[in-house]
Amino acid sequence: MTDPLAPFFLGAYGENNDFFEKTLLELVRDHVFWRRNFHPEDEPPIGTHDQYTRAYLDGLARTRHELHQLTAALKRSIPSFHPRYLGHMVSDLLLPGLIAQLVTTLYNPNNIVEDVAPITVQLELEVGRQLARMLGFSVDPAKEPCALGHLTSGGTVANDEALWLARSARLYPLAVLHASTATGIWVPDVPVRPSSSDIELLALESEEVLALARRVSSFCRREPRGAELFRALTTSRVEETGLASFAERHPRLRRMAVLVPGTAHYSWHKAVSLLGLGGANLVEVPVRQGRLDGAALGGALESLRREGRPVLAVVGVYGTTEFGTLYSIHELLAVRRRFPRFWLHVDAAWGGYLPTVFRDRKGHLLPREAVREGFQQFPSERVYRATAALAEVDSVTVDPHKLGFVPFGAGALVVRNRRVLDLVQQEAPYVFTSPPEEDERRYRKLGRYILEGSKPGAAAAACYVNHRVLPLDRDHFGRLLARSVQTCERLVDRIPALGQELAPWVRLVVPFEPDCNLVCLAFNPVGNRSLKAANAFGRRLFETVDVRPDQPVQLKEFFGSSTTVALDHLGAEEVERIGAALQLDLGHPDHSGLFLLRNTLMNPWLQSSPGPGEPSYVEAYFSYLARQIRLLLER
Ligand SMILES: Cc1ncc(COP(=O)(O)O)c(C=O)c1O
Secondary structure (H helix, E strand, O other): OOOOOHHHEOOOOOOOHHHHHHHHHHHHHHHHHHHHOOOOOOOOOOOOHHHHOHHHHHHHHHHHHHHHHHHHHHOOOOOOOOOOEOOOOOOOOEHHHHHHHHHHHHHOOEOOOOOOOOOHHHHHHHHHHHHHHHHOOOOOOOOOOOOEEEEEOOHHHHHHHHHHHHHHHHHHHHHHHHHHHHHOOOOOOOOOOOOOOHHHHHOOOHHHHHHHHHHHHHHHHHOOOHHHHHHHHHHHOHHHHOHHHHHHHOHHHHHOEEEEEOOOOOHHHHHHHHOOOOHHHEEEEOOEOOEOOHHHHHHHHHHHHHHOOOEEEEEEEEOOOOOOOEOOHHHHHHHHHHOOOOEEEEEEOOOOOHHHHHEOOOOOEOOHHHHHOOOOOOOOHHHHHHHHHHHHOOEEEEOOOOOOOOOOOOEEEEEOOHHHHHHOOOOOOOHHHOOHHHHHHHOOOHHHOOOOOOOEHHHHHHHHHHHHHOOOOOOOHHHHHHHHHHHHHHHHHHHHHHHHHHOOOEEEEOOOOOOOOEEEEEEEEOOOOOHHHHHHHHHHHHHOOOOOOOOOHHHOOOEOEEEEEOHHHOOHHHHHHHHHHHOOOOOOOOOOOEEEEEEEOOOOOOOOOOOOOOOOHHHHHHHHHHHHHHHHHHO
């Protein structure tokens, strides 16, 4: 039977090259004809005779030479298209999106605003809606909240932007309080009153904040002293005063915390420093089994409450980079109900496309039993509930350039209520109350509402075409993701046998059971109890599967990646558990942490084999690792 995913990739061997070349050529020609037929009556600015001059030919030759130099150098790139590659979060690309991106680049649209990208800005907003539906958000413009998603250059910027929006929304009521106090103008029927305290206003729900913004905006527009209040409000907002002055007026904010898991991606450290929130206010909550759970979050929030520190935002992760774990988002939401409100963001840069496995063609969440078909364990009840809970969080980062299988340069931020963008927008002040049709139009001026400016419309076209060819449900895109999770289940299944086989040489441990499609392995040579020596061994093993710029990649059989988990971020219990499993003394962990070999199982053909009757790539990878381990230890 034909593999249903086979038509959608160029293929490890370039199997679909015929289609790729033909289609690309057809679309390139189509573009050139478009140019020619634009104003065919015009004389071409580059004269035909010029094209035969020496200088002209020299120019072409130089271009060709440099391009050949480039492509020769690129042959030392990582072979991410091949099932021998189990390294970083990248794989072969979906062909529809790849062609869409290459061809759209010829038209060079800039998605900063629709004036320079009349088509692709609309495609980007449609991609945002597709992603929002996949996450379970409502995208009906006639109802609130209506979600909005847009593309970013990657997960890092999407995370920055989420925190930027969170800061804006959470601090908005305090700015209203300040402006009303200064002017003596109080908007009726809103939670900001002369008796309001900072703490009380910081505890408002996101929806309440946005409702407040709407009422204030309408008041400013309609009432006689509205313009005066508006001016005061503009100068009271954190965007205008800066965080330092804002915190002078509201001293509690000096130590306003952002809670992230202890093992959070380093983009969060960048985000807090960028926004002036300060690395010291990034509170790292210890994870258990590679996950931040409700109990740990509740404990951390309780301590902050006792210290009188407000919480700006909490970050949950749906698909951790180091462990392939998915947090119990439902538990984080339950904890949020017990505490003063905070912005709940989910960093699903890695796992963001997994919900495709959970949705039917109409976008409804399938029952867990239906999702389970074809898997051994996935999804656990916990993972199922976590996925369903995504619909209730404030914002989600999703990276199409990871599990969306599009070229790099495509992250995404999806917010549950698009009105929050109005708080940071750089346009007309009174836009809060515009009717839905007008809303639809004004968000097309994307650059005014988001962190980035000029951005490639080609990335939007790539995502859009992929999502049209393979809609974001279980029967289409979900198949690709299901394949990836199934491969991981097979790989994890093989680990005990590999552990047995290697028992005379090393202890092999999966420190964190993965929830999806990424698994890390830790090694310790038998008899060794030192972390340093175990890490040194791990690094030597990794050298057998890493890419070196000075080595042809063809010399390597397989490719993996690595990560280091900081043990002091895990909590004592976890360190003890991992130490016991690896038979390592982790009592005084050094700061280098524990070195792990990381395997990302994206390639759809990892379960196929290099030849008839041969073991699959995944099995061959393990045999290769086993051989290398023995070689290293026997040496
Ligand atoms: C969980 C998580 N968040 C954020 C990022 C940053 O994404 P990007 O590299 O696209 O900026 C990554 C990247 O691996 C990630 O895994």
